Amino acid sequence: MFFTFIIVVILTAVALVVAAMTIAHLIAPRSFNPQKGEPYECGIPTRGESWVQFRVGYYLFAILFLMFDIETVFLFPWAVVAASAGTYALVSAACFLGILILGLAYAWRKGALEWN
Amino acid sequence: MEQYYDLTPLLNLIHTWLCGWMPEWLALTLEGIVVGVFILIMYAVLAIILIYMERKVCAAFQCRIGPNRVGGKGGLLQVPADVIKILTKEIITLKNADRFLYNLAPFLVILASILTFSCLPWNKGGEILHMNIGIFFVLAASSIGVLGILLAGWSSNSKYTLIGAVRSGAMIISYELSIGICVLTMVVLSGTMDIQAIVANQADGWNLFKGHIIAIAAFIIYLIAGNAEANRGPFDLAEAEQELTAGYHTEYSGMHFGFFYLAEYLNLFITAGIATTLFLGGWMPLHISGLDGFNQVMDFIPGVVWFVGKTFAVVFLLMWIRWTFPRLRIDQVLTLEWKYLMPVSLVVLLLMTVCKVFGLVF
Numbered sequence: 001m002f003f004t005f006i007i008v009v010i011l012t013a014v015a016l017v018v019a020a021m022t023i024a025h026l027i028a029p030r031s032f033n034p035q036k037g038e039p040y041e042c043g044i045p046t047r048g049e050s051w052v053q054f055r056v057g058y059y060l061f062a063i064l065f066l067m068f069d070i071e072t073v074f075l076f077p078w079a080v081v082a083a084s085a086g087t088y089a090l091v092s093a094a095c096f097l098g099i100l101i102l103g104l105a106y107a108w109r110k111g112a113l114e115w116n
Numbered sequence: 117m118e119q120y121y122d123l124t125p126l127l128n129l130i131h132t133w134l135c136g137w138m139p140e141w142l143a144l145t146l147e148g149i150v151v152g153v154f155i156l157i158m159y160a161v162l163a164i165i166l167i168y169m170e171r172k173v174c175a176a177f178q179c180r181i182g183p184n185r186v187g188g189k190g191g192l193l194q195v196p197a198d199v200i201k202i203l204t205k206e207i208i209t210l211k212n213a214d215r216f217l218y219n220l221a222p223f224l225v226i227l228a229s230i231l232t233f234s235c236l237p238w239n240k241g242g243e244i245l246h247m248n249i250g251i252f253f254v255l256a257a258s259s260i261g262v263l264g265i266l267l268a269g270w271s272s273n274s275k276y277t278l279i280g281a282v283r284s285g286a287m288i289i290s291y292e293l294s295i296g297i298c299v300l301t302m303v304v305l306s307g308t309m310d311i312q313a314i315v316a317n318q319a320d321g322w323n324l325f326k327g328h329i330i331a332i333a334a335f336i337i338y339l340i341a342g343n344a345e346a347n348r349g350p351f352d353l354a355e356a357e358q359e360l361t362a363g364y365h366t367e368y369s370g371m372h373f374g375f376f377y378l379a380e381y382l383n384l385f386i387t388a389g390i391a392t393t394l395f396l397g398g399w400m401p402l403h404i405s406g407l408d409g410f411n412q413v414m415d416f417i418p419g420v421v422w423f424v425g426k427t428f429a430v431v432f433l434l435m436w437i438r439w440t441f442p443r444l445r446i447d448q449v450l451t452l453e454w455k456y457l458m459p460v461s462l463v464v465l466l467l468m469t470v471c472k473v474f475g476l477v478f
Contacts, residue, residue, distance in 0.1 A: 005234075005245055008148040012155050013230040017223050017375060020203070024371035028206050037211030039274035040366055052275055058286045061450060065289045068458070072296035075465075076252055079303040083472045090473050097462060104458065113454045115447030 060112050064104075071100050121418045124241030151244055155234060159382060164195045166381040169428075170435060171195075177439040205370035210273055213367070217271035222368075222375035224264030229379045229386060231257035236389045237311050237398050239419040250311035251299055254390060255292075258345070261379070262288045265347075268376070269364035280363025283353055283446050287344055290453040291351075294341035297461040301327075301334045301468045302394040315398030321405075322397035328476075330468050335395045337461050339433065342387035344449070347380060349438035351449055388430035392423060396430070399423040 039046050078085075078093050107113060134143035168183070171194070175182030187193025209218065234244040235254050247253060262285055269281020305327050306314045317323075324331050344351040365376040392398060399419030403411045444452070470476075 002245070002247055004144050004148060005151065008151050009155065009231060009234045009245060010227065011148075012152040013227040014223065015152065016156055016159070016230070017226050020371050020374070021207075024203050024205075024207055027204050028370060029204075030206055036208050039210055039212075039272070039276075040361065041275065046275075051270075051273065052278060054279065054282050058282050061286050061290060061454075064454070065293065068293045069289075069296070072293065072300065075300055076303065076309065079300050080307060080309060082304045082469050083307050086473060090469055093469065094466060097466060101459070101462060104454075108455070113451065115450065 057115055064107055064112065067103060068100065071096075121420075122240045127241065155230060155244065159230065159233065159378075162385055163378050163381050164199070166385060166431065167198075167377075168192070168195045169431070170381070173432065173435045174439050177436075199374075202374045203371055207370045207372055208367075210367055212273045214271040214273070217267045221264045221268035221271065222372060224267065225261055225379045226375050228258055228261035228264065229382045231260070232386045232390075233382060235311060236386065236423075237315050237393055238423055239399050240312075242399075242420065243311065246310075246312065248308075248310045251303065251309050251314065251390075251394070254311075255296055255299060258383075258386070259289075259292060261383070262292075265364050268368065272364075272367035274367050276361055276366045277364050280366070284347060284364055286446070287351060287353070287449055287453075288347070290450060291341040291344040291457075294337055294453060294457045294461050295345060297458075297465050298334045298338040298341065299390075299394065301330070301461075301465050304465070304469050304472055305331070311393055311398075315393060315400060318397040318400050319403075321403070322395065322400065324395045327468060328471070330464055330471065331395065333460070333464050334468070335391070337457055337464070338391055338395070339430075339437070341453075341457060342391060343434055343437060344453075346383040346387050346434075348384060349434065350441040350444050352438075353443055353446055353449065384431060384434060385427065388427045388434060389423075391430050392426040396426045397422075398426075 041047075074096075075093065078089060082089060082093070131143065131147065134146065138146075168191075172182045174180075183191030183194035185191055185194075186197050209215065231245075232254050235250055235257075237243045245253070265288070266281050266285045269277040269279075269284070272278075302314065302323055303309055305323055306317045308314060308317070314323075318326070324335055327334070343349040365373055368376065399422050401411075401414035401417060401419075401422055403414060
């Protein structure tokens with residue numbers, strides 16, 4: 001039952017995009033103009049490469065995100081049984097979280113969270 | 117107290133009746149088509165209502181009238197007219213764009229929002245995808261969306277879109293952490309990841325009231341992070357009009373752009389819907405202990421009315437935030453998340469667990 005419906009939902013999403021695009025292609029006008037293919041840059045022709053370099057800061061945040069996202073994934077099974085597992089599980093999870101908070105504190109101290 | 121207009125018996129009855137006079141695969145196919153059409157209709161109708169609501173709310177906050185010409189006095193037909201207009205616009209693909217990824221991006225964005233949309237608990241027994249890891253699935257599915265945004269920005273081969281996509285990607289993945297931890301807090305409180313079970317747990321009081329001030333703190337963090345996840349409010353710097361024209365979807369035209377617009381508004385509804393489910397009791401009616409007459413009257417209102425009503429209340433709250441605060445800079449956005457929300461939400465999680473283990477919650 002469940003797998004039927006998840007397939008149905010995915011197919012619905014695909015069908016929505018395909019159907020709307022088909023309708024748009026059928027009724028939308030089409031005219032050729034070489035200017036239309038240019039990327040928008042305030043109306044003047046693009047200078048240089050469009051795929052420019054961007055800050056390394058974004059990359060650092062992505063790495064930090066990986067660390068904490070995996071932590072969240074690990075904590076989910078614990079969270080379900082947290083109430084019944086009692087104090088022992090609480091202390092172990094607190095240690096786990098503590099190590100991660102230390103990691104965040106290290107990144108903070110090292111300046112990974114600054115934007116200079 | 118036990119009547120919440122349960123839909124499960126009705127759905128089972130329809131299923132057995134269909135299986136009675138046709139093979140099961142045909143019955144399942146038929147049900148699948150009905151469910152698909154239902155999702156599409158709900159999706160379109162909600163998007164139209166939300167866009168109209170946003171324009172009216174925005175107008176009210178800026179002391180304007182908002183749409184008032186098309187379709188009578190209130191401008192009710194303005195948004196359907198816009199939909200038809202957007203369908204008749206030419207679809208332009210850039211000369212140097214990566215065609216495959218450029219066309220794939222709207223699929224991913226719409227897929228993420230429809231997958232999460234179909235997990236919302238509309239009523240008792242009234243959700244489309246029911247599974248025991250429901251809320252985890254919502255988190256997983258909603259992170260497909262950021263992939264679509266990054267692809268859209270990168271494949272368009274334009275500077276504005278690339279900067280918009282990178283900004284948006286950094287912001288969304290950062291705020292996903294706070295959302296994940298706030299959800300974890302509520303999972304600890306409920307002891308389950310099943311969305312229907314989380315709602316059923318709130319029969320004797322919504323989680324917002326059950327979890328003391330800790331749940332209220334988690335709710336506020338969730339709202340801030342949810343606003344950022346939906347690329348809205350003070351966090352709409354991915355599409356900061358004044359600097360990036362439209363951010364990651366600058367180069368999309370016509371209906372291609374429409375998908376991003378659609379997904380943005382539905383993500384707003386989904387964020388509010390998950391907030392309702394986790395903190396405000398989902399389809400549970402409002403009960404005040406001691407007032408039996410009041411509680412019985414509240415029980416007569418169907419669950420779907422409660423769910424939609426609460427969700428629209430949260431949507432209004434999010435719109436209020438959006439039209440009140442000025443836009444943040446990217447470094448301020450990331451500082452807010454990593455130096456304030458993230459440590460606070462970790463502390464909130466620990467406090468909630470301590471309260472739960474020592475039985476300090478209601």
